[in-house]
Amino acid sequence: MQRLSNAIRTQRAERAFGVDALCRMLEGYLPDQHVAEVRRAAEFATSVHEGQRRTSGEPYVYHPLAVARTLAEMRMDHTTLMAAILHDVIEDTGVSKESLALGFGEDVAELVDGVSKVTKIEGRTRAEMQAESFRKLLLAMTKDLRVILVKLADRLHNMRTLGHVSHEKRRRVARETLEIYAPIAQRLGINFIRTELEDLAFANLYPKRHGVLQEGVSAQLGDTRKLIREVEQKLSTTLREEGIGASVVGRQKNLFGIYQKMRRKKLKLLKVTDLLGFRVIVSKVDDCYRALGVVHHVYKPVPLEFDDYIANPKANGYQSLHTACVGPMGHKIEVQIRTRDMHHVAESGIAAHWQYKQGAREGHKQPQARAREWVASLFDDFGNASPIDFVENVKVDLFPDEVYVFTPKGEIRRLPRGATPVDFAYAVHSDLGDHCVAARLDGALEPLNSTLANGQTVEIITARHARPNAAWLNFVKTAKARSAIRNYLRQQHEDEAVRLGRRLLEIALRELSVPASVLKDDAKLEPVLAANKLADIEELYAAVGSGQRLAPLVARHFLPKGAAEVQDEGGAAPLAIEGTEGLVLDYARCCHPLPGDEIRGHVSVGRGIVVHRIECKHVKGRPQDWVPLAWSEKVLGDFIAELRIKAYNKRGLLARITAELANAEASIENVQMPDRAGGEAVEMRFIVAVKSRVHLARVVRRIRRIEWIERVWRA
Incomplete structure (x- = not known):
């Protein structure tokens, strides 16, 4: 019965979502030769994925075909569709990038390679591998933005079919979607993917909260369709009477957006009144402002809830007028007014370029140019960070809410909501941030941790000898500011560690009657660096100064051979427990070493040398962190x-x-x-x-x- 059920389901999926169904969609906007190329890619994917099945039991090839279907709904070009169909062949079938390039072209191969995860590397954790794959994806975006469209469509279909995987994986994928992929879709202006990703992730990450909220919204709104129809008809009729050609579309706002608002403003559901949203689509920019007057005439506007994103577009190119009004039966409604072109960009973002081939208008950059600038800035600011730090910095940078402030020369700067003058200073230039000491907001002197508000003019006051302060990390909001401050503090800490390490090592050498000149003798220095797996003397000083290596232990490596009584296999002289040249000693609580036991010491930051029995299960780790020890005959005490x-x-x-x-x-x-x-x-x-x-x-x-x-x- 199970096999029969799978076969029936497969036949239905083949008719609805197979290659033929996809090609019928493409015939509506692609030339025949491009449709033929997409079909050829689908046939190749079917052959190489032969025998592979998803967790649901369906043939695996239905997944890449579904990804291509989403991109076809966005009216993407045939190269992107071919890459979507082939996006898993490098990762899951062993087909090489070179073979793909020969069969389907260099562009398709590059897109597929950009979407493919990094292969498993020995010694890397899963979190590190995921972070490295994400960095690789963004790097591929700097060359071709279509790679992120394939990845977002891939993630969307995976979220739609998440019910077939384990509960633990479901939560992990949903959390990653909310933290990374939905914000990226918003940053790139692809609104319809963003909202579905958010709602699917919300339902899988917090199923009980999702269910309760869904029931509460339905109970509060009652017959939503009747209410939406009433507003649509009233606005459409009034706009037509005023000579404004417009289409009005209403919808219930997405549950995750409602949930976020409740959390952000600490509201109960009954206090959230704007559960319905309406879009008014007009032909010209002038009609947007005329339509705004009509909407405010029909429904009473709510004070202080108006935003003009036409005059001040968002960072992702989004343009629209936002207002809130009191609708029928006291329901608060949100109304967005925009032109058709603005609507295309709002819904499709960077994909609008391939859909409509539109150029830059009214002095605004195309969404693709803004997206490339954003991705390039990520690598400029965080390119040298570790993969995990890189991902964390990108998460900080993915802020949906923004404030608009002005420089003293009248230039507009977009910053995340809650940003401070320090964020503003680093957004202008790193040197300005490094030397800022205070700020003037609209001419009034304010502290650096002040929160910026829309429309303020920000002037930064600097001092030549001022430097970043670690306390700034407690209130800055932008990833760029946070990264710059951390880099400075890290560099400062490393410089201090090098100076301290040099002094400590010279003192330790002097106590052993070894001249400090050995530190400049390459012949004597090389074995010490090799034993500690360090590249140069600066790294050795930094390791000693930061406590990763103990100066007396390092100094003993410079002793002439035969100078110590006992030598271990590696040639280092064991230390006596009594009189260990002032070292801090601690005895391990895992094995409780006693005089007479064979022992070794572990170099631990903050505890000095921790003494273990030689057979202790914890006697492992990096060889350079262990030092041979021997009990002195004069050891006393309990x-x-x-x-x-x-x-x-x-x-x-x-x-x-x-x-x-x-x-x-x-x-x-x-x-x-x-x-x-x-x-x-x-x-x-x-x-x-x-x-x-x-x-x-x-x-x-x-x-x-x-x-x-x-x-x-x-x-």
């Missing part, structure tokens, strides 16, 4: 050891054991007696203080003489 005792639970057992410990001159630091698992036997854990391994052996012998003892061992 050391902690852990004993485990298994015995029959008889009256007076604990008293007998404690008496024997006292007679053996061992003090008890702690005792634990867990509940009995069954029977009469109990297992006890004693933490005792002894002088050495020999002393502990005497303690164990005395305890074993008790008749109720079954077993005694050191943990």
